[in-house]
Amino acid sequence: MSEENRTRIVEAADELFYARGIGQVGMDAVRDAAGVSLRALYNEFPSKEDLIVAVLGKRHEMWTSGVSRKVDAIAEPRAKLLAVYDYLADWFDDGDFRGCGFINAFGELGAASPRVAETVQDHKADFQRYVDALVERAGGPASLGPQLAMLAEGAQTTAAISGTTEAAHHARAAAETLIAAAGLA
Amino acid sequence: MSEENRTRIVEAADELFYARGIGQVGMDAVRDAAGVSLRALYNEFPSKEDLIVAVLGKRHEMWTSGVSRKVDAIAEPRAKLLAVYDYLADWFDDGDFRGCGFINAFGELGAASPRVAETVQDHKADFQRYVDALVERAGGPASLGPQLAMLAEGAQTTAAISGTTEAAHHARAAAETLIAAAGLA
DNA sequence: GACTATAGAGAACGATCGTTCTCAATGCAA
DNA sequence: TTGCATTGAGAACGATCGTTCTCTATAGTC
Numbered sequence: 001m002s003e004e005n006r007t008r009i010v011e012a013a014d015e016l017f018y019a020r021g022i023g024q025v026g027m028d029a030v031r032d033a034a035g036v037s038l039r040a041l042y043n044e045f046p047s048k049e050d051l052i053v054a055v056l057g058k059r060h061e062m063w064t065s066g067v068s069r070k071v072d073a074i075a076e077p078r079a080k081l082l083a084v085y086d087y088l089a090d091w092f093d094d095g096d097f098r099g100c101g102f103i104n105a106f107g108e109l110g111a112a113s114p115r116v117a118e119t120v121q122d123h124k125a126d127f128q129r130y131v132d133a134l135v136e137r138a139g140g141p142a143s144l145g146p147q148l149a150m151l152a153e154g155a156q157t158t159a160a161i162s163g164t165t166e167a168a169h170h171a172r173a174a175a176e177t178l179i180a181a182a183g184l185a
Numbered sequence: 186m187s188e189e190n191r192t193r194i195v196e197a198a199d200e201l202f203y204a205r206g207i208g209q210v211g212m213d214a215v216r217d218a219a220g221v222s223l224r225a226l227y228n229e230f231p232s233k234e235d236l237i238v239a240v241l242g243k244r245h246e247m248w249t250s251g252v253s254r255k256v257d258a259i260a261e262p263r264a265k266l267l268a269v270y271d272y273l274a275d276w277f278d279d280g281d282f283r284g285c286g287f288i289n290a291f292g293e294l295g296a297a298s299p300r301v302a303e304t305v306q307d308h309k310a311d312f313q314r315y316v317d318a319l320v321e322r323a324g325g326p327a328s329l330g331p332q333l334a335m336l337a338e339g340a341q342t343t344a345a346i347s348g349t350t351e352a353a354h355h356a357r358a359a360a361e362t363l364i365a366a367a368g369l370a
Numbered sequence: 371g372a373c374t375a376t377a378g379a380g381a382a383c384g385a386t387c388g389t390t391c392t393c394a395a396t397g398c399a400a
Numbered sequence: 401t402t403g404c405a406t407t408g409a410g411a412a413c414g415a416t417c418g419t420t421c422t423c424t425a426t427a428g429t430c
Contacts, residue, residue: 014239024297026387037408038389046249048388082321086351099292103321108291110346124346143338146343147359150352154339158287161295161309167335177366211417222378223419233418 006044006054009034014055018101022052022108047111052105056119059101060126066091067130077138078184082172084131084152089168092159099160100153127152140182147178191229191239192218199240203286207293208236234298237290241304243364244286251276252315261324263369267357270314270336274353277344285338285347312337325367332363 012033016025027048031038045051070087071080093099097105102120110117131152132145155171196219212233216223230236235353255272256265276282283289287305295302316337317330340356 002210020296021293022363023293027389030386032367038410039407042389045408046389077343098296099288100342103284103288103346104292106346107284108206108208111205113285114213120202124343143355143358146351146355150336150339150343150356152339153342154335154337157285157342158309158335161288161291161306163306166331170328170331171335174335174359174363177332178362181362181366183338199407213417223380224377228377231419240418 002044005034005040009036009041009044009051010058012052013051013106014058014101017055018059018098018104022105027051031098032127039079049115050107052113053115053119056102056105056123058117060119063123064126064130067127071134077134078179080134081131081138081140081176081179084134085155085168085172085175086146088152088155088159088171089165091167092155092165097159100156103153103157104117138179138183138184140179144178144182147176151175151178187229189336190219190221190225193225194221194229194236195239196241199286202237203244203283203289205282207290212236219300227276237294237298238300241287241290241301241308245304245308248308249311249315252312256319262319263274263364265319266316266323266325266333266362266364269319269333270340270353270360271341272358273340273344273356274350277340277350277353285341290341300302302367323364323369325364325369329363329367333360336360336363342352 009030013025013030014022014037016029016033027038027041031041031050034041041051045054067084067087070090073085074080074083104125105116108122128145128149131149133150134144135142135145151171151174155167158167158170159165194215196281197220198210198215199220201214212226213224215236216226219226226236230239251273252269255275256268259265259268288366290301291305313330313334316334317327319332320327320330336356337358340352343352343355344350
């Protein structure tokens with residue numbers, strides 16, 4: 001029961017935080033959306049900061065599983081690198097896309113909450129390691145990893161602000177050029 | 186006098202908003218930092234949203250003049266493109282660097298305030314046009330502009346979250362590769 | 371010097387928010 | 401059934417915030 005409450009709360013909070021911005025969402029709104037009592041909410045998450053960290057944790061899992069599903073579907077190591085941008089394209093096409101939740105949380109609360117800042121840093125470092133590993137398995141130089149990750153980063157904010165999906169395709173095209181220039185056929 | 190008040194308020198607010206996140210800064214804090222009465226503050230900016238938009242406007246000017254100062258110092262059209270990343274490197278080295286103020290504002294308030302969202306969009310569109318113009322003058326293909334701008338975008342968020350300057354150099358290296366691949370010697 | 375307009379200092383207001391508390395209802399153990 | 405622990409519903413609390421108002425002092429005008 002408690003576990004069911006947790007997931008319902010986290011899912012509702014994630015949706016609200018992401019759509020409106022964390023500071024614009026009160027705990028009352030989370031309670032209403034989750035269909036849970038305020039007492040149950042605070043039983044699971046003793047403070048809003050705890051809830052925020054949990055939401056980011058769930059978002060990290062969604063990101064990680066979403067990216068690797070797309071990457072795992074491709075066999076060729078070089079093409080795996082490009083699959084990341086295909087995942088972005090799918091994501092950007094979601095009507096509710098509003099940028100990277102981690103970047104948004106960092107900009108809003110990174111300075112005020114060390115826990116939030118650290119959670120965001122961990123997420124980005126994890127993704128960087130993931131891309132680095134793909135690059136290595138494809139036989140690319142170590143310098144390629146940060147460049148490819150940065151393109152993904154830039155695509156997310158560009159797509160969020162411009163409101164268009166193009167950024168994913170521009171990023172993918174740039175990645176193809178970088179990969180080819182790195183000597184990966 | 187009123188003009189002097191305006192600039193003092195905007196400068197103080199910019200520093201606070203950027204360092205702490207906009208929602209974490211009350212109008213009282215702005216008043217204290219600006220050394221101005223609350224009445225004078227509201228005389229110049231009838232609402233906090235007005236102040237936020239003014240702060241973003243000033244930030245846009247700082248960004249525009251900073252980038253073009255760096256770009257104008259270079260003669261060769263191809264090298265002008267890379268000067269953008271040198272500007273980023275300088276900026277990231279600032280101890281108070283905390284990412285792109287526009288991205289931060291968008292993530293925090295873009296959904297709640299159409300005026301903020303539009304101001305951020307205008308800023309990014311302006312920068313994109315600027316890069317596109319540099320690319321065109323260098324004889325590069327139109328597809329290069331979005332790619333270079335996206336690298337700059339990604340570098341800013343990466344540097345902000347990782348807390349390191351490297352991102353500017355990675356972005357610059359990637360830009361060199363993209364520029365070379367586009368046939369610009 | 372008297373009058374008026376302006377502005378500073380900060381109290382005050384109303385709303386919101388994170389968090390806790392009250393109270394009644396429920397479910398379970400004996 | 402009685403007693404007890406748990407829970408839901410939501411009122412209440414204390415703090416903060418954006419904004420306005422009061423009151424006083426000052427400066428300029430006649």
